[in-house]
Amino acid sequence: MPRTLDLKTCLDDLYAARSAAHLANDPLSFCHRYGEPADREVAAVIASSFAYGGIKIILRTLERVFAELGPSPRRFVERFDPKPGLRTFDGFKHRFNDGRDLCALLWACRLMIEESGSINAFFTRFHDSGAEDATAALDGYASAVRGLDYRPIFRKSTIPADSYFPFFFPAPASGSACKRLCMFLRWVVRPADGIDLGLWQGISPAQLVIPVDTHISRICSYLGFTQRKNADWRMAQEITASLRLLDPTDPVKYDFSLAHLGISEGCTGTDPLRCLNCAIAGVCPQAA
Known part of the structure; x- marks a missing residue:
């Protein structure tokens, strides 16, 4: 439960930090x-x-x-x-x-x-x-x-x-x-x-399923939202089920900000300096 609460706080902060620069990209x-x-x-x-x-x-x-x-x-x-x-x-x-x-x-x-x-x-x-x-x-x-x-x-x-x-x-x-x-x-x-x-x-937003691309599949694997290796429909449902634990009524609200960690912020999971400054470094094992 503490980790779930930490994750929710972190992702809610990430959601709130979405910017016009991200939208333009x-x-x-x-x-x-x-x-x-x-x-x-x-x-x-x-x-x-x-x-x-x-x-x-x-x-x-x-x-x-x-x-x-x-x-x-x-x-x-x-x-x-x-x-x-x-x-x-x-x-x-x-x-x-x-x-x-x-x-x-x-x-x-x-x-x-x-x-x-x-x-x-x-x-x-x-x-x-x-x-x-x-x-x-x-x-x-x-x-x-x-x-x-x-x-x-x-x-x-x-x-x-x-x-x-x-x-x-x-x-x-x-x-x-x-x-x-x-x-x-x-x-x-x-x-x-x-x-x-x-x-x-x-x-209902509660019925949405997260769009899984290379960024979402990789970052959500880091966060423990999925154990699957293939970016398929079952992975999308598994990640969405994990996000419903954080927000049952609107689980996919986190998609845009998580995806832009890769699209706009350049997250690859392989650069220690970039990981150090990442918005989810506190809950992402890859940044440890």
């Missing part, structure tokens, strides 16, 4: 460029989808994409026409996603909005408010998005094997940690606190 910053909730929702889908790889590359990719979306991402996707869109984004590349994949993502946003009125409403069709977490909702959402009609993009009824569009919508059922989808949910579900957006209704 995060794909979530693109959502904050817009004032309208509907624009922020669409921006969150797009920004989170490309949040893989090095942060500098992510931000460079998103600058290009959002420059095309203009002042209202929601209006852009509502009017998105795949034929000129494919020309606009011809040559686009973000690691293994190309312009077709980006156009399919924009088309998916248009179809979800046309079908349900918002992406929130499309997602919550698969959500059970009584479920322990969002596992089943993510399975249903990912499957439904992949099952939309992409013939205007791919010219065939099925997504071709050479497209990496399905990479945007993995599912817990496959064992994937679903890092970017969990991050997207954190952005739109958690209350607006200067970082997260507080956009969506119908999902």
Whole structure:
């Protein structure tokens, strides 16, 4: 219990110390460029989808994409026409996603909005408010998005094997940690606190699962939140269960600040001088 109390105090302090500099170094910053909730929702889908790889590359990719979306991402996707869109984004590349994949993502946003009125409403069709977490909702959402009609993009009824569009919508059922989808949910579900957006209704922050990337898996291993070696869905649930002991109603509140120990502060767990000055040095065995 003393260690749990120490951990909670330390992580609550870390949460309180989140800064505008951290936000500027995060794909979530693109959502904050817009004032309208509907624009922020669409921006969150797009920004989170490309949040893989090095942060500098992510931000460079998103600058290009959002420059095309203009002042209202929601209006852009509502009017998105795949034929000129494919020309606009011809040559686009973000690691293994190309312009077709980006156009399919924009088309998916248009179809979800046309079908349900918002992406929130499309997602919550698969959500059970009584479920322990969002596992089943993510399975249903990912499957439904992949099952939309992409013939205007791919010219065939099925997504071709050479497209990496399905990479945007993995599912817990496959064992994937679903890092970017969990991050997207954190952005739109958690209350607006200067970082997260507080956009969506119908999902409790207590049901969120932590987005597991290399930083979260490593740092949470140091803190004893997981014993697993593979960054998969089971690790994400195990870390989240540990964080629920610290805050049962909002366990994923700690994600942003923990991740930025690596993203912005350069934590690698191998530099004694950096460990000495780390905000969690007092509870992290790696800094001992």
